[in-house]
Amino acid sequence: MNRFETQTGQPGIDASGLPEHLSEDEVRESAARERREKLRMFLTNWQGVTGLILVTLFFASAIFAPWIAPYDPNALDIPSRLVDPSLEHLAGTDQLGRDTFSRILYGGRVALKIAAIGVSVALVSGLILGMIAGFGPRWLDNLLLLVFDTVRAFPTIVLALATVALTGPSLELVLAIVIITSIPQYARVTRTATLSLKNTDFILAERSLGAGMPRMLWHHVMPNVIGPLMILAAMEVPVVVTVEAGLSFLGLGVLPPTASWGTILNEGYLVIRDTPWMVVAGGVPLILTTLGFTFLGEALRDIFDPRMGKGR
Amino acid sequence: MARDMTTPPETLLDIRGLSVDFRTPRGRVRALRGVSFPIRKGRIIGVVGESGSGKSTVLWSILGLLAKNAEVTDGEVLFAGRDLLHVNEPQLRALRGEDISVVFQDPMTSQIPVLTYATQMRDILYRRRGMSEEAKRRRAIDMLSRVGIPDPDRRVDQYPHHFSGGMRQRAGIAMALLTEPQLLLADEPTTALDVTMEAQIIHLLQELQREFDATVVLVSHNLGLIAELCDDVVVMYAGEVVETGDVHDIFHAPQHPYTRALLECDPARIDEVTGKLPVIPGDIPDLTRLRPGCIYAPRCQRAFPACHVEAPPDFPTGRADGVARCYLLGGQYHDPDWPPPLDRFTVERGTAPARPRIEAPSRLLEVEKLNVQFQTVGAIQARLKGITQRHVDAVLDVDLDVRHGETVGLVGESGSGKTTLGRAVVNLVPSQSGSIRFEGQEIARMPEARFKPLRRDMAMMFQDPVGSLSPRKSIRALIVEPLQIHGKTGVNLDAEAERLAAMVRLPKAFLSRYPHELSGGQARRVGVARALALNPKLIIADEPTAGLDVSVQGEILNLMADLQAEHGLSYLIITHNLPVVRHIADRLAIMYLGRIVEQGVTEEVFAAPRHPYTRALVEGVPRPDPDRRRTHVSISGEVPSLLSRPKGCDFVTRCPLATQRCRTEKPPQETADDGRQFACFHPLD
Amino acid sequence: MLAYLIKRLGLALAVICTVVLVLFSLLYLIPGDPATIALGPRATPEAIARYAERMHLDEPIWRQFLIYIGNAFTGDLGVDIFSERPVTAIILDRLGFTLALVCAAMGWAMLIGIPLGCLSAVMPNTAVDRITGVLSVSTIAIPSFLVSIWALLIFAVELRWLPAIGAGEPGETLDQLSHLVLPAFAVGLSWVGYLARMVRASMLEVMGETYIRSARAFGLRPRKVVFGYALRVAILPTITLIGMGFGGLISSTVFAEIIFARPGIGKLIFDSVMARNFPVVQGGVIVATTLYILVVLISDILIAWFDPRVRESL
Secondary structure (H helix, E strand, O other): OOOOHHHHOOOOOOOOOOOOOOOHHHHHHHHHHHHHHHHHHHHHOHHHHHHHHHHHHHHHHHHOHHHHOOOOOOOOOHHHOOOOOOOOOOOOEOOOOOEHHHHHHHHHHHHHHHHHHHHHHHHHHHHHHHHHHHHOOHHHHHHHHHHHHHHHHOOHHHHHHHHHHHHOOOHHHHHHHHHHHHHHHHHHHHHHHHHHHHHOHHHHHHHHHOOOHHHHHHHHHHHHHHHHHHHHHHHHHHHHHHHHHHHHHOOOOOOOOOOOHHHHHHHHHHOOOOOOHHHHHHHHHHHHHHHHHHHHHHHHHHHHOHHHHOOO | OOOOOOOOOOEEEEEEEEEEEEEEOOEEEEEEEEEEEEEEOOOEEEEEOOOOOOHHHHHHHHHOOOOOOEEEEEEEEEEOOEEHHHOOHHHHHHHEOOOEEEEOOOOOOOOOOOOOHHHHHHHHHHHOOOOOHHHHHHHHHHHHHHOOOOOHHHHOOOOHHHOOHHHHHHHHHHHHHOOOOOEEEEEOOOOOOOHHHHHHHHHHHHHHHHHHOOEEEEEEOOHHHHHHHOOEEEEEEOOEEEEEEEHHHHHHOOOOHHHHHHHHHOHHHOOOOOOOOOOOOOOOOOOOOOOOOOOOHHHOOOOOHHHHHOOOOOEEOOOOOOEEOOHHHOHHHOOOOOOOOOOOOOOOOOOOOOOOOOOOOOEEEEEEEEEEEEEOOOHHHHHHHOOOOOEEEEEEEEEEEEEOOOEEEEEOOOOOOHHHHHHHHOOOOOOOEEEEEEOOEEOOOOOHHHHHHHHHOEEEEOOOOOOOOOOOOOHHHHHHHHHHHOOOOOOOHHHHHHHHHHHOOOOHHHHHOOHHHOOHHHHHHHHHHHHHOOOOOEEEEEOOOOOOOHHHHHHHHHHHHHHHHHHOOEEEEEEOOHHHHHHHOOEEEEEEOOEEEEEEEHHHHHHOOOOHHHHHHHHHOOOOOHHHOOOOOOOOOOOOOHHHOOOOOHHHHOOOOOOHHHHHOOOOOEEOOOOOEEOOOOOOO | OHHHHHHHHHHHHHHHHHHHHHHHHHHHHOOOOHHHHHHOOOOOHHHHHHHHHHOOOOOOHHHHHHHHHHHHHHOOOOEOOOOOOEHHHHHHHHHHHHHHHHHHHHHHHHHHHHHHHHHHHHOOOOHHHHHHHHHHHHHHHOOHHHHHHHHHHHHHHHOOOOOOOOOOOOOOHHHHHHHHHHHHHHHHHHHHHHHHHHHHHHHHHHHOOHHHHHHHHOOOOHHHHHHHHHHHHHHHHHHHHHHHHHHHHHHHHHHHHHHOOOOOHHHHHHHHHHOOOHHHHHHHHHHHHHHHHHHHHHHHHHHHHHOHHHHHOO
């Protein structure tokens, strides 16, 4: 009853009508004001802004790579191999003389592709599985939960190594692993949201009015779930990109000569005693991308869904 | 309670001019302004107020435990020669738990779940360096037994989740009294408890206060609690003290219009059953934008122009040291006819609609031998643990009728199954056996597809007004949703939304708001509007007044009464609030552990209960009249868990009249000549 | 408590069996002769024949699976294809290096991360809190294998402060320790941030609870309230998260071992994958899984020990 009183001194008002000083226009305006307030909060959050810039940079460089890249990423130029960064080669060249900067840009395309496909497939699958777990029978929920927790916590690399031992490396494999290991996160968030909604009075109220399952899922559960899921997606992109880079680095994913940040790192590692620049060049875009998405996701979460931050 | 009235008791704690602000995103909330009252040694002082009165803030100010965004702008709190507001933290800490202790509101959340009571109580005694561990433990055990916890040697080593709600509160009281503090602060100590447990805790507090000669500050919105326990009363409204005085004076001759109005609105004080409850119209003011003048003026029935210009000073009420802050009591605006005699109402009540008492009206809803069970363990676990009973009976063999145009009250405490029964009637919870007939048609366990059309005739209002509204839908969308679900085409949805909003007296501007922007009362109206959207015949209302202040709960109840008169609605009101249900229900059904123990015409049930539990309930409600304090409690113990239903009569573990027969046989449902139904071998006469 | 333990143990075993099952089924789901798939296109016919015999490939699949599981329980994980050494022995040789790395990484991460998280929670929105916050997010975001590579670059290759490759001379503790520093730093870095954040979030949530206010109202000393009451409750979700995140730690460890050429289990699996030495891969994966399961089990037990409500539910 006095929910607010001890915390903010702001009384839990119980009005029987609008206070005299508020008109209809003011009420409508307050909704718009809330939106503006959220935007302002975002713009003053340096993490969020930085994240947004970096993410935009990532998308732009990957999409426009064919136009921005000064060289063909696979063009060999043996005489200029392992050159330090210069005006001609902004990030130097690799052991076969290929321009590292161009390779970085094209590597971004690989990362973007994996991120886009991986995240969207995992999100949709996770959403469906999570709703099933939340609305379905208890035993199914327990079973799914067990599966989610185990898969999510499983060391990805071990799974990847074991599979590659049998199938050989490929991009599709990376994608499959990435999707399988991310689904549990989305499923869990959806499940939590669905479960808490299932028990709230308003779902019960909807049922008492006669709303059917499809209506409840679409009109009532989905809008409450989609927000946290989007934020989670933003936070998962770095994970996905990292997994791809890591597997490619080990030679288990994208294979040379395709340019990927992981393969650049792989090749750079092999010549690490000769030149540090390849390893640096391969790592910088990775860090910028992961930091960018993480900052953005954190800022969005702080603004839109502060409850989500406390323990996942 | 003989007190030495010749020498005035010394003042233990003196609050003078306390003013506290809270810095919030909405602005600076002036939560307390110039609060002053003395706390006299050996007496119990009650601080009474509704939402937003600031009563809890006063408590936390004494302890120095306000939230981080709080700022004490003025005042002193004098205790043992020091001003607690200007003392440093280590000194305050020395007082907390030793000289000043607290009993908290909700025992379920205010005790740390991972430490035993022994550990928690030992920690509280950490300042007693001379005491050995053994001595501290003995002290803890001793205190637990004093508050009425059985088997304390063993239970002191248990964790809070092993204790039931009532026992946890007793343990909380034990922890507060462990150091025999000079001052005990009690923050709504019985709000989270059932009526029958509340009665026992009140009795316990009375005894302990006598035993320890403790000084207690009791903060509550419950007038009955205040009248039962307190010697002095302080009435607060919107951050100010509006009246102080001795408890008898306050309850029998209140001077301030707010105090007077508050007492008039309490349904437990209105002896004559009335269909319409009094209400204080309006809203507490916005504490971030204070207007000049008396704080209560916008809602006061006797306000005149001067009241809006400048705040009145405190005038003595002429008795003891009481004061009241109102122009009517002195100075140039003194009105010798104020206050009017107690039988006249100062707040408006509206006219009660003529309730057509139809003779032998037809039955709208008939419930017969209904059973609802919940499964507790899965089949496999039951095998492993050797449990034979895998379910609990939440509703057991219930017979209930609701006739056209009448209001039936379904009353019970926690675990009584009343909410489950309500939900089973509207097919939200499956029943296992028994019959439910609506307008003659059997609807129990009907598949949802066939049941759906009936949902137009039976609507439900939920207990949590804001929580039962989908958070991301506008109010307009929520109100018209029932129409959309039932495919009402050819209807102008916007017009319907406005019509329904007007019907429940919700201003049109609210239609574009979202649930979290509404207050509790406003959200309840939306709930009513949704329930009415399809012109139902029966509305099941689950705790319609939960969370509402006494002075405004009448609004929603009067609205429901008006709608009933206009549309011929029937209501099934599920509640534990006896004073309210006495006024609004025609007939009453009392539930205990899933069974109906008594049923009959409301007035008759209250006047002459036949079942001992009914009597315990009726007598258990604290009466807001200090002259009618109870000297004994007619019930002990707590509601047993559904998992361990007593053999024989369900009530046998707590019944003062229990005999051997009651322990072994279940009493059958009997119907007396006057229509009263009850299930008891030794009914009261 | 005992019943709880048994349940968790049973679950753990189920997971291990599932993993083996998955590996087995992969072998059979991929079109082609299992022995050739396992050994690769360049395997000699004799090697294939030997493998087929040893793995009882003529028997029905479920029988093979059970034989393998049965053997695994007695410690027999098959033999290395090339050297004919028992896989178990090979693994045991290298297990120590992995465990040392894992413990060192976790150790320093917990030593720094947990107190930092507590400090941030107790002094929110101060400089300490804000800096910790940014650092935490950053260290979590940066991929740990990249940290390994760059640590190698900076400290071993460029500055030459620490050795780059291997685990050090056997028997020489100081040398071994110096080889442990860089990998442990790289693997532990992201965990410092992860732990600091988790502890901070849990603590903040717990500190806002009513029972903490009660403790304060009884005049308990601040240190007691924070460590004896708040941390006591906040540690529970932290332990759960450590258990859940341990898989990530193993992944980081595998990368670190490869990058620093440290002869642990991770590198063993990797080398065997490259060499198409399937029995070793299988054995290594099982051991790695068991390790991860054990940690999860320990974290569950710790929680039950700290939280009486969990102990009593089943």
